[in-house]
Amino acid sequence: MTKDVLPAFGIKEDSINIELFGSGLINHTWKVTSFNKEYILQKVNHRVFAEPHKIARNQRLIANYLRKHHPDYMFIAPITSAAGHELIYRSGEGYFRLFPFVADSHSKDVVETPRQAYEAARQFGRFTRLLSGMDVMQLETTIPDFHNLALRYQQFLDAVENGNRNRRDACQPLIEELLSHRVIVEQYEAIKATPDFKLRVTHHDTKISNVLFDKNNNGMCVIDLDTVMPGYFISDVGDMMRTYLSPVSEEETDFSKIQVREEMYNAVVEGYYSEMKDVLTSAEKGCFFYAGKFMIYMQAIRFITDHLNNDVYYGVHYKGHNLVRAENQAFLLARLIEKQARLEKR
Numbered sequence: 001m002t003k004d005v006l007p008a009f010g011i012k013e014d015s016i017n018i019e020l021f022g023s024g025l026i027n028h029t030w031k032v033t034s035f036n037k038e039y040i041l042q043k044v045n046h047r048v049f050a051e052p053h054k055i056a057r058n059q060r061l062i063a064n065y066l067r068k069h070h071p072d073y074m075f076i077a078p079i080t081s082a083a084g085h086e087l088i089y090r091s092g093e094g095y096f097r098l099f100p101f102v103a104d105s106h107s108k109d110v111v112e113t114p115r116q117a118y119e120a121a122r123q124f125g126r127f128t129r130l131l132s133g134m135d136v137m138q139l140e141t142t143i144p145d146f147h148n149l150a151l152r153y154q155q156f157l158d159a160v161e162n163g164n165r166n167r168r169d170a171c172q173p174l175i176e177e178l179l180s181h182r183v184i185v186e187q188y189e190a191i192k193a194t195p196d197f198k199l200r201v202t203h204h205d206t207k208i209s210n211v212l213f214d215k216n217n218n219g220m221c222v223i224d225l226d227t228v229m230p231g232y233f234i235s236d237v238g239d240m241m242r243t244y245l246s247p248v249s250e251e252e253t254d255f256s257k258i259q260v261r262e263e264m265y266n267a268v269v270e271g272y273y274s275e276m277k278d279v280l281t282s283a284e285k286g287c288f289f290y291a292g293k294f295m296i297y298m299q300a301i302r303f304i305t306d307h308l309n310n311d312v313y314y315g316v317h318y319k320g321h322n323l324v325r326a327e328n329q330a331f332l333l334a335r336l337i338e339k340q341a342r343l344e345k346r
């Protein structure tokens with residue numbers, strides 16, 4: 001049983017209350033209460049994170065750097081076991097780790113106000129800025145090619161070619177639509193070739209639920225650091241665009257609810273800028289709008305690739321779930337591109 005791992009972290013067995021927590025697609029998360037103390041327990045998805053020790057190492061490096069250079073930053077380090085390990089392996093189950101639950105903090109699942117979007121963007125910008133003096137290449141790559149759009153595009157082409165034929169035939173119009181956006185991949189290749197685009201300490205999963213807010217709804221810090229590794233700022237800003245602009249998420253099946261809220265776009269740009277304006281190069285500053293296209297497009301092709309590959313990566317709750325997610329993201333991309341002239345002008 002999951003809770004059997006807790007004594008290794010020094011939590012007494014007879015006092016544990018444990019319940020599923022959060023909405024991530026990859027790791028399993030539980031909230032644990034024991035003698036009025038609260039914790040977050042996670043089982044790391046070993047199929048996705050083939051080397052969880054790299055995550056633990058990155059988090060140690062970052063914790064040490066922040067402790068030395070920015071001791072005021074609230075960094076939530078994992079609790080180590082009695083033997084001094086961040087990860088506990090249970091055979092047949094996988095790797096577990098435990099975090100303290102931060103008192104008086106909360107997270108949000110949807111962005112309701114521009115202030116929330118601003119606060120979240122500020123926190124992600126702050127995280128990258130505070131770590132901008134660190135040698136980013138010290139960090140391990142926890143998922144190789146995670147946001148390599150050229151590779152994701154190739155995987156999409158491969159899935160169209162070799163994946164489930166019935167599924168492919170049934171979604172040909174969407175495949176054509178996504179192929180027609182190839183220019184987004186070409187722009188990514190140009191960015192990678194430009195020295196003005198810096199590899200920075202990048203979070204790579206900037207959904208609002210990865211920000212902790214305090215009682216006054218001010219951002220406190222960012223969480224879920226598994227995919228923190230060298231990357232481009234377009235990943236972080238782009239995933240905020242992807243998940244903050246629309247009032248509904250990638251799970252929404254009524255596409256008439258999907259829209260691009262301009263006030264959220266502005267809040268993301270301003271919140272991120274408030275921390276990063278002196279750090280970003282001018283070439284990077286010119287790519288905020290592109291960032292949104294980049295991440296929405298990548299997520300659309302990741303979902304359709306998984307659909308064509310019979311749902312081997314993302315958890316699905318019904319047949320065709322990944323197809324609906326891909327259509328949802330393609331719809332969002334079209335809504336964003338419609339507003340390109342207006343939003344880029346800002």
Ligand code: GN1
Nearest residue numbers: 023024025026027048205227250299
């Ligand atoms: C996955 O598990 P979760 O929800 O934090 C995925 C992200 C996707 C997201 C889409 C390691 O994140 O890249 O954007 O699903 N993480 C991984 O919901 O693949």
Ligand code: MG
Nearest residue numbers: 024026205224
């Ligand atoms: Mg995540």
